[in-house]
Amino acid sequence: MTILKAVIRSVLAGVVAGALGASAAQANSGDTLAAVKARGEVLCGVHPARHGFAAPDSQGKWSGFEVDFCHAVAAAIFGDASKVRFVALSSQQRFPAIQSGEVDVLARNVTATLSRDTALGLNFSPPIFYTGTGFLVRKDDGITKVEDLDGAAICMAPGSTTERNVAQIFAARGMKYTPVVIENNKQLVDAYVTGRCDALTKDKAALPGVRAVDTENPADHVLLPGIYSKEPLAMAVRQGDDQWYDLIKWVVYATFNAEEMGVGQANVDEMKASTDPDVQTLLGVIGDNGTKLGVGNTWAYDIVKQVGNYKDIYMRHFGPDSPVALDRDQNVLWTEGGLLYGLPMQ
Ligand SMILES: N[C@@H](CCC(=O)N[C@@H](CS)C(=O)NCC(=O)O)C(=O)O
Incomplete structure (x- = not known):
């Protein structure tokens, strides 16, 4: 807690880089993925109780849209979406928690802004939910x-x-x-x-x-x-670890691209037999995108199979049958007039 308080003070003083303390310095050394693999789970900072986004049930089992993006990261790394430990964070706790290395990634209703990207020492995934x-x-x-x-x-x-x-x-x-x-x-x-x-x-x-x-x-x-x-909600990581940042970004793009290619949880196994090279690349049938990202080549297959594409995830938590039904509004693919645009995975 003392380190966290020091971090808050240093952030306010605008001297983040020099004053993150020993644990943050280690966390910034570019080895987050190795540390996560050695630990056997991803530490994901989430909202304590935002229904639809993240909330634990009476047994302590977490669910929600942002919770599923944490699961997607675990699926990509371990081929096992369950390998996540959720850390509930208030608005004020979330940034010290990522800066200090208490969590590996935030999926906690974080609006991507210039100050957070710079003075707070964060990097943002592509937005996963546009709101205001x-x-x-x-x-x-x-x-x-x-x-x-x-x-x-x-x-x-x-x-x-x-x-x-x-x-x-x-x-x-x-x-x-x-x-x-x-x-x-x-x-x-x-x-x-x-x-x-x-x-x-x-x-x-x-x-x-x-x-x-x-x-x-x-x-x-x-x-x-x-x-x-404008509240573009994104996952956030610490600056200074490009490999980890790349992985988080591509996990998000994989969910967008899978939806765009018509590859979802329900058909992902049959889509492995697709002759479309983009689908084959996505699912690791050809190419070595996983190796480039530091994970296995079925990383995106594992995300879609175990968690789903963007639409699967959205509908699970905000679809018409969910307790928190929300129209997709801008949260649809660019091909449908929305803002979701997955970069090419070649
Ligand atoms: N997206 C906004 C707001 C996210 C946020 O943390 N919202 C507040 C409510 S406006 C909240 O969740 N508070 C509850 C808490 O901190 O536990 C941001 O990144 O600042």
């Missing part, structure tokens, strides 16, 4: 648009982009608000549910989960229309 700031309000309060929130008490978490976004949204409209800033996610949601705040603000994609799971009567709560910032 949203607001949840009580239907009875008659609030139907952001402009109705003038003078409102707004519940939000510290250490998130949301705090800054809210300040900008209100300033731009010449409106005032009282921030109610609470780090603990349960206490934050409780503060809204018990009426301490007029609105709860979070990434918009997180709010249906709060409404469905944390409110007594979901129909009493509404999401305000509109998206008020």
Whole structure:
């Protein structure tokens, strides 16, 4: 904990590189993949309870969209998606945890931003989920648009982009608000549910989960229309380890490309017999992409077989039958007018 506090202080002072401490220096030495292989599991930092993205059940078994991206990394490395240890992190804990080497990768609702990419010493995967700031309000309060929130008490978490976004949204409209800033996610949601705040603000994609799971009567709560910032959520790793960064990026691209090629969990075995060289390359039937990434050549096959392509993962957690149904919006392939674009795997 002392190291983590020191890291936070150093980040605030803008001197990240020189002051990460011994464990971070080791973690930065470019050997994350070797360390993960030796340990036998990936340490993945996730949200403590964001329904649809990451949450443990009563047995402590994690599930969610970001949880599955952690599983995909494990599948690529070990051919076994189960080899992950999940570390629940609050908004404020997440960056010290990746900087110090407490986790190997963050899949924790992290918005990729310039400051985080530079001053915080992170590298980002391609975004795995595009969303933006949203607001949840009580239907009875008659609030139907952001402009109705003038003078409102707004519940939000510290250490998130949301705090800054809210300040900008209100300033731009010449409106005032009282921030109610609470780090603990349960206490934050409780503060809204018990009426301490007029609105709860979070990434918009997180709010249906709060409404469905944390409110007594979901129909009493509404999401305000509109998206008020760009929140491209990505996996994050430490700077200074290109091999690890490459692997994380290509795990994400593999899920996009598999969807684009029509290779999913349901048909991946039959697709091994495809004569399409792109499919053969993806599935490791030809080529040595795995070797280039430092893993086995069936790495992408293992991801699709055990976890799925992007669509499989999305539908499992946000599909119409899931408790947190979310339209895919921009989270569809570029070929369908969306933002998901897997780089070529040649
Ligand atoms: N995507 C945004 C927000 C992600 C985030 O951490 N959100 C807050 C709520 S706005 C949260 O999850 N708080 C709960 C917690 O820290 O446990 C970011 O990267 O800053």
